[in-house]
Amino acid sequence: LEYKIPLVRLHEGSGGSVAGGGGKSISLPGPVNVPARFRSIAETMSNVPVATAALGSVAGLPAGRLVASHFSVMSKSTAQILTAGPAVVARAMGEQKTKEELGGWKVHTRNGTVDNGAEDELACFSQIQQFLSYMPSNVYELPPVIDCVDPADRTDEKLLEIVPRDKRRSFEMRQIIELVLDKKSFFEMGHGYGRSQIVGLARLLGQPVGVWANDGKHLAGSMTADGAHKARRFMELCETFSLPIICFVDEPGFMIGTKAEREATIRHGTSAVLTAAMTTVPWASVMVRRSFGVAQAAHYGSNAFVLAWPSAESGALPVEGGVAVAFHREIAAASDPEAKRKELEEEFSKRQSPFLRAEAFAVHDLIDPRSTRPELCKWINRIQPLLPSLLGCARFYIRP
Numbered sequence: 001l002e003y004k005i006p007l008v009r010l011h012e013g014s015g016g017s018v019a020g021g022g023g024k025s026i027s028l029p030g031p032v033n034v035p036a037r038f039r040s041i042a043e044t045m046s047n048v049p050v051a052t053a054a055l056g057s058v059a060g061l062p063a064g065r066l067v068a069s070h071f072s073v074m075s076k077s078t079a080q081i082l083t084a085g086p087a088v089v090a091r092a093m094g095e096q097k098t099k100e101e102l103g104g105w106k107v108h109t110r111n112g113t114v115d116n117g118a119e120d121e122l123a124c125f126s127q128i129q130q131f132l133s134y135m136p137s138n139v140y141e142l143p144p145v146i147d148c149v150d151p152a153d154r155t156d157e158k159l160l161e162i163v164p165r166d167k168r169r170s171f172e173m174r175q176i177i178e179l180v181l182d183k184k185s186f187f188e189m190g191h192g193y194g195r196s197q198i199v200g201l202a203r204l205l206g207q208p209v210g211v212w213a214n215d216g217k218h219l220a221g222s223m224t225a226d227g228a229h230k231a232r233r234f235m236e237l238c239e240t241f242s243l244p245i246i247c248f249v250d251e252p253g254f255m256i257g258t259k260a261e262r263e264a265t266i267r268h269g270t271s272a273v274l275t276a277a278m279t280t281v282p283w284a285s286v287m288v289r290r291s292f293g294v295a296q297a298a299h300y301g302s303n304a305f306v307l308a309w310p311s312a313e314s315g316a317l318p319v320e321g322g323v324a325v326a327f328h329r330e331i332a333a334a335s336d337p338e339a340k341r342k343e344l345e346e347e348f349s350k351r352q353s354p355f356l357r358a359e360a361f362a363v364h365d366l367i368d369p370r371s372t373r374p375e376l377c378k379w380i381n382r383i384q385p386l387l388p389s390l391l392g393c394a395r396f397y398i399r400p
Contacts (some may be wrong), residue, residue, distance in 0.1 A: 015060015148206035195229035210238035213248035253293030
């Protein structure tokens with residue numbers, strides 16, 4: 001924090017002990033005028049990149065410090081992360097669990113405690129190194145731009161057919177990311193958590209950028225409570241370190257149903273929406289397929305540069321659900337309800353066409369998918385002169 005350089009913390013160890021520092025003596029708290037230890041942790045996260053790794057059993061206070069980071073990784077072969085160990089859990093809760101069952105990598109890479117898992121300690125170090133390669137040393141410097149050998153005008157025929165014409169079929173969003181951004185530059189974070197949302201760091205013409213996309217292969221890409229939390233945290237990372245954001249949109253809306261309601265999806269989702277609205281970093285949003293409901297607003301930052309593919313569709317609700325709600329009486333009263341439903345869906349599908357949106361100046365351009373990289377490269381050149389004005393500590397207002 002004093003020298004404004006990135007911090008790497010490598011963790012293995014337990015937290016406090018009832019026995020204190022030695023024997024049966026009881027350790028006493030420090031004087032009241034000693035600065036709170038957690039304040040420096042919070043200030044460090046607001047000033048410099050912090051990356052952490054769990055390399056063995058990490059419990060109590062060390063576990064709290066582990067997760068107080070911008071990027072965290074745990075060794076699958078040696079690490080467990082525990083609020084309390086098996087003995088304490090057994091005594092307090094009556095649960096007989098091993099360290100791995102309580103806090104192994106299969107638990108914590110899926111619940112968001114850590115971002116990534118790695119095969120061993122060396123792989124942890126490699127991921128930390130890769131994460132820091134996209135980061136500036138502090139919030140008063142810009143992320144490092146490297147020489148790029150990937151042509152700005154590169155196109156790829158695969159982009160033309162990657163989105164199926166059948167709306168019920170999914171596609172591989174990560175392939176789009178790989179085909180558009182600098183080759184082999186995408187570093188994904190949090191793959192196992194909030195899986196309907198994809199986030200990571202990459203480069204475009206050598207410029208570090210944050211990448212956010214929907215994964216239609218998981219819950220159709222809808223925004224869950226976990227996905228919203230993942231997206232919010234990622235946007236905060238990009239805002240803190242002046243990383244432009246590129247968003248590939250295939251958002252059907254907030255997740256619905258009993259489980260979604262119990263998880264307070266609307267609260268977490270609205271928090272993500274407001275976070276996007278408060279960001280000041282440049283955004284480019286590519287409407288790949290769907291953009292619906294309140295959740296879609298999270299994918300477009302303030303003054304976003306918006307491109308749409310011909311496969312894009314947008315509106316208040318997806319046609320299928322919207323027609324079922326708005327015209328349920330008319331459908332039920334028809335001599336052939338199924339035919340009437342299809343007729344209405346076809347009619348309203350036309351209204352969600354990207355061509356109408358483009359004619360209304362609701363997007364900056366409707367493009368051939370193959371030209372996505374060239375268009376985004378022009379954008380990255382336009383916004384680079386704006387980045388120095390973003391330097392300094394990020395500011396966020398209260399959100400739900």
